[in-house]
Amino acid sequence: DGGITQSPKYLFRKEGQNVTLSCEQNLNHDAMYWYRQDPGQGLRLIYYSQIVNDFQKGDIAEGYSVSREKKESFPLTVTSAQKNPTAFYLCASSIIQGAGNQPQHFGDGTRLSIL
């Protein structure tokens, strides 16, 4: 079955440490997205990418970095500059043709906590 796989499901970060969240999709989608979800709140866009080797900042990009070296993969690094990283992180993808009419498909998320 096609879908989006996020790993790990749970992740712990020590002070001053960078951690990387994995997101892989086999849907052949061009666009991929990273969101942050805090308890009782909606989703906030961190970064998105419409094509390999290109990505744009979303609304809350500070303290995060991404890469898009392959169409299938869009890893997110939470750097030590992100002072409040505890949250649920969701990755999504969509096709880009007629993008405004296309839904995003989501992974099951990674829950990041501070040790």
Added chain:
Amino acid sequence: GNSVTQMEGPVTLSEEAFLTINCTYTATGYPSLFWYVQYPGEGLQLLLKATKADDKGSNKGFEATYRKETTSFHLEKGSVQVSDSAVYFCAPSPGSSNTGKLIFGQGTTLQVKP
């Protein structure tokens, strides 16, 4: 700017009750409209969508009609089940955008009691 407003939760209903979750939006251009559902500890799943005025999206007994004149996309279900307990997100996609970006509301938690 682009924004979406959902009714605040939690919404608590008894099984077989009628559900309405209100959603209104402001968006540039002519947005497509989506409802997503999130079960505890999981990602979001697309529930239904509508891409033009007066379209009705439907799935699993849920319905929502694209009302351009009132910029609304209210979610309804005639008879809820305990298994419908989840968080529901209304998400327009701005018509002026070619990036596929969505605007998410804060979500509405639905609790259905037996």
